Amino acid sequence: MALQLELRHYETIVAIVDLGTMTEAAKVLHSTQSTLSHRLAEAERRLGVRLFDRGHHRRLTPTRAGIATHQAAARALDELGRNEQILLADRSDVTSVVRIGVGSYDCFHWYPSFLEAAHEQHPEVELQLVVVDDAPGDVLTSGSVDLVVAPGTPAGPLDRRPAFDDELVLITSPDHHLVGRDHIEPIDLIDETYLTYNFVPTPGFEYDRFIRTGDDYPRVVNVVPQTSAITELVAAGAGVSILSRWALSPAIASGRIVATRCGPDGLTLPWSLLTRSTESNDSPTQRIADHLADHLPA
Known part of the structure; x- marks a missing residue:
């Protein structure tokens, strides 16, 4: 029996279900929302079934047929990708x-x-x-x-x-005035230039669990997208950051930067x-x- 849908239809269905929105699916598939919307409508027309319910704000929720199609397509796409590799x-x-x-x-x-x-x-x-x-x-x-x-x-x-379990720690240059402390508190960061790799704080990391718990925040926050660049800036005394001890372990072991615990109990990081x-x-x-x-x- 000839297939009613083409590969592009199945890729669209999988992306929408996995990512939750047409907007995110369009980004991953390097397409537009309009193109994906027409493609989805075409798939439903060819199959003669509704694959998604359009809810509030046109949110797409897969129907029973949509879920079954997604599961089959996801397995097939994974196998096709493996075959190409x-x-x-x-x-x-x-x-x-x-x-x-x-x-x-x-x-x-x-x-x-x-x-x-x-x-x-x-x-x-x-x-x-x-x-x-x-x-x-x-x-x-x-x-x-x-x-x-x-x-x-x-x-x-x-x-x-x-x-494995890791720890989020404050990293500073070896001659920084906070070196030697048993631990630091959020208030210790007020006058520091704080370096972070994220424009938007990630839930469950240092901002959520440590910095936001205090009444004051670092007055200067610079976003540096690469953690390796942050390490070099910290080593040069251009700022401080809170990052993974394991990820930065080579620089810590060499003495180029120093790690200090955040809070008396530390910040565990799985x-x-x-x-x-x-x-x-x-x-x-x-x-x-x-x-x-x-x-x-x-």
Whole structure:
């Protein structure tokens, strides 16, 4: 039986369900809302069923038929992507490619030793590093990455596996006046130039759990998108920040920057391994995730 829908229809349905809105789906598919709206209407016309209910503010909620179509399409798209990875592999002994990224932080000090160990145990899998931003769920859904090492508890259509516990700490230059303290309080940041990688504070991180609990805030806040750049600025005495101890462990161990606890009890930070919720249990991505879980932290 010939298919009634084309690949573009299925990609649209999966993106709308996974991301929740036509706006976000259009961003991921590099299209427009109008194009996706016409495409969805065409899919429903060809199938003769309603795939989404249009609610308040035209919010799209998948119907029973929409959910069934999404599940089948998500599995098929994942398999098609995997097949392309196999065909595009450079080495004849490589049958799979797994793309790994780190959420929020550009830290890869753990990667060389993991790459060597993973190649020994999984020579059939090629690993690739991918730069991701502060929304790992989106990049997983779009298919641009397969496995993300991420701090906090990201939301979205993904599977989350706890990896290890870390701590958010104040980082300063070695000669900063706060060095030597047992811990700092929010009031200690009032006169500091505070550096952050986010334009909008991420729920569950330092702003939510520490800075906002005080009555005063840093008077100067500069946004520097890359944590590696923040590290260099802090080392040069150009500001302070609150970041992951593990992510910045090489710079801390070398003495270029100093870490100080935030609050008497500290700010714990869980790290997780994130994969797509459609990933099968025996896939190459899950095998690499199992191996990485045993390797971290490093």
